[in-house]
Amino acid sequence: MKVLVTGAAGQVGTELLALDGQRGLSFVGRTRADLDITDAEAVRAAVADVDAVVNCAAYTAVDQAEEDRDRAFAVNATAPGLLAAATAARGIPLIHISTDYVFDGTKSGAYGEDDPVAPLGVYGASKEAGEQAVRTANPKHLILRTAWVYAAHGKNFVRTMLRVGATRDALKVVKDQHGTPTAAKDIAAAIADILAKIGDRQSDWGTYHLTARGNATWYDFARAIFDRAAPATGRKPEIAAIPSSEYPTPAKRPENSVLDCAKIDRIWAPPRRPWQDGMADVVDALVAAGEGKAG
16 A cells, blocks of 8 residues: 655654555655645645555644644645545545644543534644544545654654753643653554555544553653653753643643543554553653763
């Protein structure tokens, strides 16, 4: 199966391309420089000779989106609609990555796929609009909502913690936001598993939640990162737990981002590891590359 991957230079896109050749999958990566996904003609040409598309491209600067609404909606809403229309015209499936930020975080338990969406900011609103565009344009779609993505490359919480922890003895980290840290490598593995099965399915399209197993706060996540890294880096700063009110940001974050993944487990059964396992792999890789060490 030949699969086009948009956003190929991003965290999930990079990890998907690393799986090229496995399980009969051939990935063709396109970066922002290679393909303007807001250009309908370019999108149609890009999907002309593939069997499926995975849209990993997104405008993910959550705070900047508050001031850059037009660009956020162009990338996160208009472009997925163009990809959905182009893939529908060829009768091929589209896997589109979405986010926990479509919810407002006020629910006391984990969010299911059918819970009402209520994004708090421009980023979440643009991603929710992208979901609607995909559903409207291509019935053969899988929308995968995930959360708190990180990798051993790109900009993410793990790398930020190791960087600041290398020079600071004390840090403050938010403890009243709950979610599931999810390694990009694990998302890619799940997508590859689904793609390997997708040819046998004539149904089971729709919206799914896909994260690692378990949940944590950003404070819990930070502690786990430093606990894992400390034996190699010699750095373990004191971490103070703070409320979100002490760390104001232009875009409000949902307090509860925990997603219920029972549906995808039941229908597609992709591999899903505990979040701590993905974190350990990424931290080990970063520390081996020299990150997190003083000087």
